[in-house]
Amino acid sequence: MPEIFINGQAIEARDDQTVMEVAREHGHFIPYFCWHPRLSVVGNCRMCLVEVEGRGLDIACNMPVAKGMQVFTNSEEVQAHRKAILQFITLNHPVDCGICDKAGECTLQDYHYEYSGQRSLSHDEKVRSTKFYNLSNRILLDNERCILCLRCTRFTHEVSKSMALGVERRGDISNIRPVEDRPLSEDPYSDNIVDICPVGALLSRQFLHKSRVWFLQPTPSVCPGCARGCTVQVWHRKPEWKLKALDPRQNENIARVTPLDNPAVNGPWICNKGRDLAQVFERARADEPMLKGRPVTVPAALDEARRLIGAARHPVALVSNWGSNEELETFKDKLGEVFHCFVKQDWQAQPGERIEDDLLIRGDKNPNTTRARELFGHAEPDFKDGTDLVLVWGEGFDFARLPPQARIIFLNSYLQPENGHADVFLPVSIQTERHGHYTNFEGTISAFEPCFEKKPGVQHAEDLIRALATPARGHP
Amino acid sequence: MPGRQLIMSFPVTATSHALPEYRARGGYGALAKTLGQLKPQDVVKEVTASGLQGRGGAAFAVGRKWQVVQYDDGQPHYLIANADEGEPGTFKDRWILENNPHVLLESMLIASYALNVRNCFVYIRGEFDLPYRRLADAVEEAYAAGLFGRNVLGSGFSCDIVVYRGAGAYVAGEASGLISSLEGKKGYPRNRPPRLTVKGLYQRPTVVNNVESLSNIAWIINNGADAFKAVGTPKSPGTRLFSVSGHINRPGVYEVELGYPWMKFLDEDCGGVPQGRAIKCVVPGGVSSKVLTGADITNLKLSHEDLWDAGSTLGSGGMIVIAEGTCMVALLQVLMRFYHHESCGQCTPCRHGTGWLHRILDRIVAGDGRADDIERLYYISKFNDGTTICGLGDAAGYACSGILDKFRDEFEYCIEHKRSKFGGNLECLRSS
Numbered sequence: 001m002p003e004i005f006i007n008g009q010a011i012e013a014r015d016d017q018t019v020m021e022v023a024r025e026h027g028h029f030i031p032y033f034c035w036h037p038r039l040s041v042v043g044n045c046r047m048c049l050v051e052v053e054g055r056g057l058d059i060a061c062n063m064p065v066a067k068g069m070q071v072f073t074n075s076e077e078v079q080a081h082r083k084a085i086l087q088f089i090t091l092n093h094p095v096d097c098g099i100c101d102k103a104g105e106c107t108l109q110d111y112h113y114e115y116s117g118q119r120s121l122s123h124d125e126k127v128r129s130t131k132f133y134n135l136s137n138r139i140l141l142d143n144e145r146c147i148l149c150l151r152c153t154r155f156t157h158e159v160s161k162s163m164a165l166g167v168e169r170r171g172d173i174s175n176i177r178p179v180e181d182r183p184l185s186e187d188p189y190s191d192n193i194v195d196i197c198p199v200g201a202l203l204s205r206q207f208l209h210k211s212r213v214w215f216l217q218p219t220p221s222v223c224p225g226c227a228r229g230c231t232v233q234v235w236h237r238k239p240e241w242k243l244k245a246l247d248p249r250q251n252e253n254i255a256r257v258t259p260l261d262n263p264a265v266n267g268p269w270i271c272n273k274g275r276d277l278a279q280v281f282e283r284a285r286a287d288e289p290m291l292k293g294r295p296v297t298v299p300a301a302l303d304e305a306r307r308l309i310g311a312a313r314h315p316v317a318l319v320s321n322w323g324s325n326e327e328l329e330t331f332k333d334k335l336g337e338v339f340h341c342f343v344k345q346d347w348q349a350q351p352g353e354r355i356e357d358d359l360l361i362r363g364d365k366n367p368n369t370t371r372a373r374e375l376f377g378h379a380e381p382d383f384k385d386g387t388d389l390v391l392v393w394g395e396g397f398d399f400a401r402l403p404p405q406a407r408i409i410f411l412n413s414y415l416q417p418e419n420g421h422a423d424v425f426l427p428v429s430i431q432t433e434r435h436g437h438y439t440n441f442e443g444t445i446s447a448f449e450p451c452f453e454k455k456p457g458v459q460h461a462e463d464l465i466r467a468l469a470t471p472a473r474g475h476p
Numbered sequence: 477m478p479g480r481q482l483i484m485s486f487p488v489t490a491t492s493h494a495l496p497e498y499r500a501r502g503g504y505g506a507l508a509k510t511l512g513q514l515k516p517q518d519v520v521k522e523v524t525a526s527g528l529q530g531r532g533g534a535a536f537a538v539g540r541k542w543q544v545v546q547y548d549d550g551q552p553h554y555l556i557a558n559a560d561e562g563e564p565g566t567f568k569d570r571w572i573l574e575n576n577p578h579v580l581l582e583s584m585l586i587a588s589y590a591l592n593v594r595n596c597f598v599y600i601r602g603e604f605d606l607p608y609r610r611l612a613d614a615v616e617e618a619y620a621a622g623l624f625g626r627n628v629l630g631s632g633f634s635c636d637i638v639v640y641r642g643a644g645a646y647v648a649g650e651a652s653g654l655i656s657s658l659e660g661k662k663g664y665p666r667n668r669p670p671r672l673t674v675k676g677l678y679q680r681p682t683v684v685n686n687v688e689s690l691s692n693i694a695w696i697i698n699n700g701a702d703a704f705k706a707v708g709t710p711k712s713p714g715t716r717l718f719s720v721s722g723h724i725n726r727p728g729v730y731e732v733e734l735g736y737p738w739m740k741f742l743d744e745d746c747g748g749v750p751q752g753r754a755i756k757c758v759v760p761g762g763v764s765s766k767v768l769t770g771a772d773i774t775n776l777k778l779s780h781e782d783l784w785d786a787g788s789t790l791g792s793g794g795m796i797v798i799a800e801g802t803c804m805v806a807l808l809q810v811l812m813r814f815y816h817h818e819s820c821g822q823c824t825p826c827r828h829g830t831g832w833l834h835r836i837l838d839r840i841v842a843g844d845g846r847a848d849d850i851e852r853l854y855y856i857s858k859f860n861d862g863t864t865i866c867g868l869g870d871a872a873g874y875a876c877s878g879i880l881d882k883f884r885d886e887f888e889y890c891i892e893h894k895r896s897k898f899g900g901n902l903e904c905l906r907s908s
Binding site: 041042043044045046047049056057059062064081084085087088089091092121122123124125127147148166167169170171172173174 | 645647662667669816817818819820821822823824825827828829830831832835836839846852855858859862863864865
């Protein structure tokens with residue numbers, strides 16, 4: 001345990017640590033571009049230069065701790081060099097923050113205000129390079145903004161292992177380029193490079209020029225795309241920036257999804273599918289209860305459902321594994337005795353999707369199979385003779401498999417043809433409209449928060465379950 | 477002859493590079509002696525005692541580098557001869573590779589024996605054609621004679637050699653860049669720590685030595701460390717090969733015993749400057765060492781300590797003589813074009829700084845200089861010094877600030893008058 005001194009503060013460090021790690025742990029911030037806690041050290045941005053007594057300047061990210069070393073992270077010499085490094089970095093950078101998606105969360109922008117604030121000292125033309133280079137069907141590359149920190153190439157080599165990116169040419173005309181026979185579009189984790197890019201060089205096509213980031217706010221959530229249950233941030237418009245002039249749908253859109261760093265589950269990464277949650281959640285929604293396709297009020301639908309439950313002799317329930325822990329537990333508690341329950345797989349792997357790998361993606365494409373099976377067992381849905389009522393909760397079940405004589409209560413969120421075939425149809429809220437928890441395949445529980453208000457006709461499944469469990473009352 | 481000759485000690489003929497003639501000169505005697513009589517530790521001791529300094533530019537003691545490698549730490553070790561001679565003005569290793577490749581091979585065998593190396597490499601510059609063919613032929617001859625491979629000369633020591641051709645990047649001549657390139661990656665230099673003698677090629681202890689440094693080993697083993705120290709000066713033992721070019725009557729490669737008077741060498745051995753012009757300045761050892769003016773070098777000797785005292789270094793031994801009447805602005809422009817072109821682009825200060833220097837100089841030469849340009853050149857040089865991964869950025873800065881320090885008036889003249897004081901002249905033209 002060598003003792004080192006950072007800005008005069010004595011710190012017990014571990015032998016295997018670098019000065020950067022020790023400094024971060026103890027609240028001495030050292031600016032950096034290329035360093036990333038989950039990637040190897042390349043030390044090429046030179047932003048983390050610190051002064052060591054007797055040794056002069058060196059980069060903190062590649063500096064092993066040594067007993068008694070005196071590190072100064074903010075001396076005059078260090079400040080002067082930081083300023084100069086920022087001069088070098090911005091020398092050929094277009095400084096087009098006004099039209100850059102990264103503006104507002106850009107490391108270069110932040111550091112410029114924090115450590116330099118100086119105008120460019122150059123009077124010469126900047127080196128021009130390609131803009132909007134087509135890196136894949138998801139990502140664009142602006143080589144002029146690129147500061148060649150190599151986080152993206154290291155990510156594809158060390159984390160996603162697609163090895164899809166490399167550096168072409170050298171000097172100030174070096175460019176990040178895709179490797180010819182290893183397309184980035186086949187890397188299911190490719191969008192992480194957009195997040196880890198410290199500047200606006202890598203641009204998500206989905207988010208391109210969609211919104212300034214300061215109009216958005218993140219809500220912590222859980223990706224329901226597979227049993228991993230990665231924690232994510234769902235970005236949507238801030239309430240104070242909801243403008244009437246915009247298409248009202250824009251106020252309720254998922255602008256983008258980014259990972260929420262969680263060492264227990266996904267670390268700082270998520271897969272591309274997690275970025276596309278809008279495709280799942282922004283499908284056309286069902287917002288009216290129906291009796292055999294005829295719109296009714298919620299109480300009327302509930303009454304009819306209660307009547308059917310009361311009359312059924314052999315009721316079966318197909319429980320959604322997209323339900324939260326709370327909903328599943330309520331169902332078990334309130335209706336577990338009434339119905340013979342099976343866990344239903346709401347979602348199957350889509351064609352062309354990666355099924356499973358060593359990094360994050362799991363074969364089970366549903367978020368809460370673990371908790372659902374703990375409560376309701378592993379058995380496949382089975383309709384014995386005499387099944388006269390089936391409660392289907394959630395999508396993804398082929399109604400042709402139901403016994404022909406059985407009545408159907410259907411709880412679903414989306415506008416689907418089956419809705420009208422059910423004897424009772426009740427629209428339920430989706431993940432972005434409620435609180436809850438999912439249990440992932442390893443048993444780790446993660447919480448999600450609501451981003452948007454639900455529509456009036458739509459009920460939370462938990463409330464519906466409670467209502468269904470109360471005894472039937474007469475028609476009003 | 478500028479002093480004693482250790483490497484260029486024989487007349488070059490059409491066949492003098494081949495194995496039979498090398499053997500006739502006593503070649504591979506040192507190898508036989510090493511394998512027969514010496515323990516590996518003895519070789520390291522001998523080389524350390526000789527005080528041999530690296531000939532690639534940094535003049536780091538070869539013995540000290542070798543001592544870092546633990547002979548039996550259970551890992552493979554590697555030895556690499558750095559034949560990626562790219563420093564502008566330097567072509568001394570080329571002479572060894574063309575005319576005496578076996579001295580390199582013999583020395584590498586001895587070094588491999590001393591460092592427990594099973595596989596050694598020669599990383600040779602891609603543009604070297606004849607040197608490559610001569611070296612490849614020499615390797616073939618050596619294998620045929622049982623000098624490489626399993627059980628060298630029946631001693632039980634085995635060693636193989638690979639000659640690897642680079643693709644022409646200057647930065648791949650930097651030891652760690654060379655290793656990256658040899659591993660098949662982009663020739664990016666690596667951050668230290670770890671040192672290459674701890675984690676080098678394939679993350680194993682690796683010794684990278686210059687061709688000329690290695691080529692001295694055979695002589696040291698043959699004649700002993702004391703004999704080697706008797707050559708040269710106490711602080712700079714041995715000889716050095718200088719490749720002399722520029723405005724000089726007899727350019728070429730010369731072996732000079734260290735401590736030899738500089739002006740005597742230039743005037744007598746190299747025939748002086750054409751038309752008897754005065755020496756304006758000399759680049760002592762490749763363009764990455766700071767220039768010295770004619771006045772600076774008058775009383776200097778060719779030794780590391782004299783050059784260090786004068787604020788420069790012997791560097792890689794690429795001596796460029798520049799006669800009076802040369803435009804230093806145009807010269808610096810050429811140098812900066814080189815550094816800009818050769819910067820690998822890995823770390824920020826060098827990637828942008830070298831290009832910035834180049835563009836400013838282009839502008840000054842074109843007659844668009846600005847009053848703050850000289851200050852800016854100093855600024856870029858200053859912040860390239862010590863902030864980069866390898867020495868390329870520092871070297872560009874040294875070259876720039878070195879010339880600016882000594883010839884600032886020419887730059888001011890060029891900026892003020894929008895034309896060069898010497899007509900942008902780089903040639904030593906014959907005056908009619």
